[in-house]
Every structure is written in C-alpha cells, then in structure tokens.
Amino acid sequence: MTGTLPDNPADVVVPTDTVVPTNSVVPADAGPAAAAVVLAVRDVRIRDEVNDREIVHGVSFELRPGQAIGIVGESGSGKTLTCRAVLGILPDHLVVSAGSVQIAGRDIGGLTEREWTDLRASTISAVFQDPASYLNPSIKVGPQITEVLRAKLGLGRRAARHRAIELLAAVRLRDPELVYDQYVFELSGGMLQRVLIATAIAADPQVLIADEATTALDVTVQAEILDLLADLRERIGLTLVVVSHDLAVVAQLCDEVLVMRQGEVVEHGPTEDVLYHPRHEYTRLLITEHEQYGLERYLDGPAATAVAGESPDLPDSPEWPALPVRRKSPDRKVLDGVR
Amino acid sequence: MSDDDDSRPVLDVADLEVHYGLRRRRRRALHGVSLTVNRGETVGVIGETGSGKSTLARAVLGLVRATSGRITIAGEEVTGYSSQQWRALRRRGVVQYVFQDxxxxxxxxxxxxxxxxxxxxxxxxxxxxxxxxxxxxxxxVRLADDLLGRLPGELSGGQRQRVAVARALVSEPSLIILDEPVSALDSANRVGVLEILKELRDAGVSLVFISHDLGSVVGVADRIAVLYQGEIVEVGPARTIIKAPGHPYTRLLVGSAPTLRSASASRAEREALRALLHARTEADLAPAR
Incomplete structure (x- = not known):
C-alpha cells in the first residue's frame, strides 16, 4: 500500500452482496513502516484571537493508511476543534497558532480556498453528529451524492447515478435504488448517517474523520455504523479519525487512543495500553465511570457463556474475551503490566 | 395499609394495545403488552427509538388512551378513566413521573x-x-437547602433532574415512572442520579425505569422488560437479560453495547442477528421465553 487508492473507483467499494476481500488493500497490521504517513498532525495549537488565549495546547499524531485513531474527551476538551483544524474549517476567530498538519504529504498551512476544495472529499472527508443538517432537505439524497461524484471525479450523469447507487449499497442500505430517490425526512437517523458516509467516501478519500458520528443514534444502530466503518477500513483501507466522548466507542474501532482534556492531550497510546494501564487520572476516571454503568461487569466471568440461549437457529451468545482482541503484533502486548 | 394490599402488584398492565391515528393511518404503537411491577420492585423497560417505550409510560400516566387492555395501579383499575379521573389520580400522588427533560x-x-x-x-x-x-x-437527592429559593433555570441540568426526582418523591407515591431520567445528563451527573435511584429501590419505592440504555438500567432494575417494535419480547431478571439474552433482538442489543474491550469478535454475530431480525416478520417473532 502506497497511500493511494486504486484508480478505478468501482474497485474500491464493492456492493455488499458481492463482497470479496480485495488484495489491493493492505490491512493495518502489515507493518506501519511499509506505508507513507497519510495524516500527520504535529504539535497543533489553536488560539482564540478574540479572547487572546490558547484553547488547544499541542496535539500530535500520525496515521498510515488503514490505521484508526480515536480522540476521546468531554465537551470543551478541544477534540472537535482539532478535527476542524485538520479540515481547515475552524471558526473565524480561531487560528492554528503553532504546529503543522500534513495531509497526504501536503502541508495545509498555506492552502488557498481552491486548494482546500481540491483536498476535501477527495483526500480527506468527514461526517458529524447530526447527519440531517449536512444534507439538503429539498433535494433527494441520491443526487446529493452524484453531485460529489460529478464535481470531484468528473463522472457523467449516468455513471454518477450508477456509482451513487453502488455507494449506497456499500454502506449497507437495504434498498439503494429506493433510498436514492428519497428525501431526508423519509429516512431514519441511522440511514441518514449511512447516506452521509456514502457521500463522504464518494470521492475516494484516504482519511475519514467521524466526529461523534454515532452519538445521536440508538445503540444497535451505533453498532451498525461502527461495524460499517470497521468494514470500510478493512475493505478499502480507509484511515479513520474517530472522535467521541465515549471511550468504549473508540476502543471498539481504533488501534490508538488520544485522551484530551481542556485542550491538553493527557494520554496517547495503543488502545490496550490506555485501557489497561491508564497513566493519567482522567483516563482512569473515564474507565471507572464506564465500568460503573457499562455492561462489562455483568458480561465478565465464565457464567456469561455458560448459560447461552438454546435457540438452534442462532449463533451462540457472544463470547466476551477477558482482554481485547486486536489486530496487532503480539510483542506489543502489555498484558504483564510491564509498563 | 393492609397486608393483602402489599401483596398486590403496584402496577398491572395486561394485554395493552395502543394505536395512533385513524383508519388507514392507524399505527400500532403497543401490542399485547403485559407487565407487572410488584410493591418495592424496580422494573426496567429497555427499548430503542420507535419501540413504544414512551407510549407505555404515557399510557400508564393516563396521557394517552389505551385502545384495549387493562391497567391497574395500586389495586385501582384505571383503564377507562376520564381525564378528570386521571388528574385526580395524579393529584393524589398515587403515580408520579420523571421525564428526560x-x-x-x-x-x-x-x-x-x-x-x-x-x-x-x-x-x-x-x-x-x-x-x-x-x-x-x-x-x-443530595442537594443542599440553599437551592430552595432558586428557579429551575438557575440550576444545572443534574441539579434540575434531582429536583424533579425529589418532587416525584414528596407525595410518597405508590409508583414512579421514570422515562429516560438520565439520558440528558453527563456521566458524572448520570452516576449521581443512578445512585439516588438505587437508594430509592433499596428503600422499597416501586419504580418503572424506562431507557434506551441497558447499562444505566441494569444496575438499578430488579427485572428488565425488552420492548421491540411495540411488543415485549423478553422479561427477566436484569442479570439474566444481560448474560443470557434469549430473543435475537435482546442479543443484538447486548452485543451492540460498546464495552471497554474489543467488540470485533462479535461483529459477524451482530450481522447474523441483524439479518435474522430483518427476515422475521412481526408475526413469527418468538414469544418471550
């Protein structure tokens, strides 16, 4: 994997019923050194020019194709501002006062609006919490995807429609042709988020930022969207930045976690390290709070699997490993608590 | 109160049917819902958007009319009550409520x-x-006396919800219906309010705790009922629902909850359950175990 996606978009996203693992994509565990850095954020600081104070005090991370990083923190921690800085859409009075961001090797520091327009959607893309507010309510959703395809990839009318329907199928909408001709008000929150993801990946970006993309959804729908993102990551090598206030959401999807608090990165490391050997008080608090009212304490222990249901037409009850199963080399395991 | 009063369920919902809309627009919000809450018991009702959980809360508070079925609160059959009778019932403080907001x-x-x-x-x-x-x-509800003079607008979200809980408690009702009481709160306040609910449960207050969040409910409820598409698909002790869910929907719900461990192992299983639920029509949904 060289950091570029296959040229023919049709190879990139395969409709659900014909999913074949593509060889063109190297999974994240192929060794980070093999691939170029697709997103590099180096000591980014964000300053509020009106109140003259710094609100994000230095964020750094690097992502290679197919990797996923999670940014966790409560509201006001600076996680969304960091994403907005990466996307070049900071509110007017906020500026990146120090540090640099490189997207696919390109420094975003001096980009013009026009250069930004070229970069967005085709290299880096994003989905946010409320999908309805990013879609036009008076235009059917399909044409909103074809618009991206025609503007970014220069596809013709018919090809764009065909491709849009493929994309709707790729995000696992059940009846893509029907959805293509529907309006925003006719679709549920989960369906809209899928449409938005389809739009976001339409121009084959390398990086997708998902900022609280599942926060407003029901838990089963949230899992569907998270599964979809994991699936896209595997199938097309999409690089993910997952922003959430929920450590568990991020843990489910990401190899690496960055914990932010009041504009500061308080912890940054492989997910397992952060979950099992948190070094910062705040991370410990997040974990404790989750354990207090999450399902972990009920699911742990042998009884969880011993009393599985008896329905023969169903797979067995989920097996809940005592430790996370991650696609990573075993030598990085820190289960002994060496750290 | 006499002894046989105590042995009677504080809430008895039998075969409740709630429909909205007229004629061709008629939609079934609740179908054949039966649920009992014994005195001093906390029953959790879990359901997602459109499952009918808020309709159930409203029906039990007399805010929507049941199409058929029977609702008995503290031994009093309230099914055919007029809005005046419902108001009188709520005034007497028999049943109280706490909403999300x-x-x-x-x-x-x-x-x-x-x-x-x-x-x-x-x-x-x-x-x-x-x-x-x-x-x-x-x-x-662990609030200090100096808040007594404040207006709701002058309180934080967590303080407001605690005041709402305290208000529901003052008349010492037989039953409190809580509809998503912690969903709008941040995690610290959520933990605080859930602690209070646990204390109430331990003190013998009867609660119906309605939520979309299994994690919040499981620590508080003695039993959990799972609502799916307007029907209760499963009822059981809280821990059994989590550890050995029987209905495919319950299994999907439990398997979808984000936990602090990788869920990638169960991704394929979730897919299978989704396909199964999609394939099943409402008619052949398995009855509660």
Whole structure:
C-alpha cells in the first residue's frame, strides 16, 4: 500500500452482496513502516484571537493508511476543534497558532480556498453528529451524492447515478435504488448517517474523520455504523479519525487512543495500553465511570457463556474475551503490566 | 395499609394495545403488552427509538388512551378513566413521573421549594409539614437547602433532574415512572442520579425505569422488560437479560453495547442477528421465553 487508492473507483467499494476481500488493500497490521504517513498532525495549537488565549495546547499524531485513531474527551476538551483544524474549517476567530498538519504529504498551512476544495472529499472527508443538517432537505439524497461524484471525479450523469447507487449499497442500505430517490425526512437517523458516509467516501478519500458520528443514534444502530466503518477500513483501507466522548466507542474501532482534556492531550497510546494501564487520572476516571454503568461487569466471568440461549437457529451468545482482541503484533502486548 | 394490599402488584398492565391515528393511518404503537411491577420492585423497560417505550409510560400516566387492555395501579383499575379521573389520580400522588427533560416536569416560575411543596399543599398537608418534607427529600437527592429559593433555570441540568426526582418523591407515591431520567445528563451527573435511584429501590419505592440504555438500567432494575417494535419480547431478571439474552433482538442489543474491550469478535454475530431480525416478520417473532 502506497497511500493511494486504486484508480478505478468501482474497485474500491464493492456492493455488499458481492463482497470479496480485495488484495489491493493492505490491512493495518502489515507493518506501519511499509506505508507513507497519510495524516500527520504535529504539535497543533489553536488560539482564540478574540479572547487572546490558547484553547488547544499541542496535539500530535500520525496515521498510515488503514490505521484508526480515536480522540476521546468531554465537551470543551478541544477534540472537535482539532478535527476542524485538520479540515481547515475552524471558526473565524480561531487560528492554528503553532504546529503543522500534513495531509497526504501536503502541508495545509498555506492552502488557498481552491486548494482546500481540491483536498476535501477527495483526500480527506468527514461526517458529524447530526447527519440531517449536512444534507439538503429539498433535494433527494441520491443526487446529493452524484453531485460529489460529478464535481470531484468528473463522472457523467449516468455513471454518477450508477456509482451513487453502488455507494449506497456499500454502506449497507437495504434498498439503494429506493433510498436514492428519497428525501431526508423519509429516512431514519441511522440511514441518514449511512447516506452521509456514502457521500463522504464518494470521492475516494484516504482519511475519514467521524466526529461523534454515532452519538445521536440508538445503540444497535451505533453498532451498525461502527461495524460499517470497521468494514470500510478493512475493505478499502480507509484511515479513520474517530472522535467521541465515549471511550468504549473508540476502543471498539481504533488501534490508538488520544485522551484530551481542556485542550491538553493527557494520554496517547495503543488502545490496550490506555485501557489497561491508564497513566493519567482522567483516563482512569473515564474507565471507572464506564465500568460503573457499562455492561462489562455483568458480561465478565465464565457464567456469561455458560448459560447461552438454546435457540438452534442462532449463533451462540457472544463470547466476551477477558482482554481485547486486536489486530496487532503480539510483542506489543502489555498484558504483564510491564509498563 | 393492609397486608393483602402489599401483596398486590403496584402496577398491572395486561394485554395493552395502543394505536395512533385513524383508519388507514392507524399505527400500532403497543401490542399485547403485559407487565407487572410488584410493591418495592424496580422494573426496567429497555427499548430503542420507535419501540413504544414512551407510549407505555404515557399510557400508564393516563396521557394517552389505551385502545384495549387493562391497567391497574395500586389495586385501582384505571383503564377507562376520564381525564378528570386521571388528574385526580395524579393529584393524589398515587403515580408520579420523571421525564428526560426536567424542565418538562418542573414549573419554570416556581422555586425549588414551591415545586416541592405544591403537590403536598394540594393534598391538604399543612404548609410547615410540607416544607419540612420538601427539605427532607431535597436532602435525599443530595442537594443542599440553599437551592430552595432558586428557579429551575438557575440550576444545572443534574441539579434540575434531582429536583424533579425529589418532587416525584414528596407525595410518597405508590409508583414512579421514570422515562429516560438520565439520558440528558453527563456521566458524572448520570452516576449521581443512578445512585439516588438505587437508594430509592433499596428503600422499597416501586419504580418503572424506562431507557434506551441497558447499562444505566441494569444496575438499578430488579427485572428488565425488552420492548421491540411495540411488543415485549423478553422479561427477566436484569442479570439474566444481560448474560443470557434469549430473543435475537435482546442479543443484538447486548452485543451492540460498546464495552471497554474489543467488540470485533462479535461483529459477524451482530450481522447474523441483524439479518435474522430483518427476515422475521412481526408475526413469527418468538414469544418471550
């Protein structure tokens, strides 16, 4: 994997019923050194020019194709501002006062609006919490995807429609042709988020930022969207930045976690390290709070699997490993608590 | 109260059917819902958007009319009650409620103290006694007396929800319906309010705790009912529902909850359950075990 996606978009996203693992994509565990850095954020600081104070005090991370990083923190921690800085859409009075961001090797520091327009959607893309507010309510959703395809990839009318329907199928909408001709008000929150993801990946970006993309959804729908993102990551090598206030959401999807608090990165490391050997008080608090009212304490222990249901037409009850199963080399395991 | 009063369920919902809309627009919100809450018991009702959980709450509070079925609260059959009768029932403080948004259960023009003592004054409790009880319940939700003079708008979200809980408690109702009481709160406040609910449960208050969040409910509820597409697909002890869910929907729900461990192992399983649920029509949904 060289950091570029296959040229023919049709190879990139395969409709659900014909999913074949593509060889063109190297999974994240192929060794980070093999691939170029697709997103590099180096000591980014964000300053509020009106109140003259710094609100994000230095964020750094690097992502290679197919990797996923999670940014966790409560509201006001600076996680969304960091994403907005990466996307070049900071509110007017906020500026990146120090540090640099490189997207696919390109420094975003001096980009013009026009250069930004070229970069967005085709290299880096994003989905946010409320999908309805990013879609036009008076235009059917399909044409909103074809618009991206025609503007970014220069596809013709018919090809764009065909491709849009493929994309709707790729995000696992059940009846893509029907959805293509529907309006925003006719679709549920989960369906809209899928449409938005389809739009976001339409121009084959390398990086997708998902900022609280599942926060407003029901838990089963949230899992569907998270599964979809994991699936896209595997199938097309999409690089993910997952922003959430929920450590568990991020843990489910990401190899690496960055914990932010009041504009500061308080912890940054492989997910397992952060979950099992948190070094910062705040991370410990997040974990404790989750354990207090999450399902972990009920699911742990042998009884969880011993009393599985008896329905023969169903797979067995989920097996809940005592430790996370991650696609990573075993030598990085820190289960002994060496750290 | 006599002994056989105590042995009777505080809430008995039998074969409840709630439909909205007329003729061709008629839609079934609840279908054949049966649920009992024994005195001193906390029953969780879990359901997602459109499952009918809020309709159930409203039906039990007399805010929507049941199409058919029977609702009995504290031994009193309330099914055919007129809105006046329902109002009288709520005034007597037999059943109280806490909603997701405390601003919906608190009058914005009343101070905390006025909100707390109003239901008691309506019941004819002398003002001094009402004030004392209001204060006692405020302490019970771990709020300080100096908030008594504040308006709801001057409180934080967590404080407001605690005041709403205290207000529901002052009249010492037989039953409190909580519809998503912690969903709008941040994690610290959520933990705080859930602790209070646990104390209430331990003190023998009967609660119906309705939520979309299994994690919040499981620590508080004795039993959990799972609502899916307007039907209760499964009822059981809270821990059994989590550890050995029987219905495919319950299994999907449990398998979808984000936990602090990788869920990638169960991704394929979730897919299978989704396909199964999609394939099943409502008619052949398995009955509760």
């Amino acid at each position: 405390p601003l919906r259960s608190l009058d914005p023009d009343l101070t905390v103290e006025e909100s707390l003592i109003e239901p008691l004054l309506i019941q004819g409790v002398p003002r001094a006694e009402a004030a004392a009880r209001g204060r006692a319940y405020l302490a019970r």
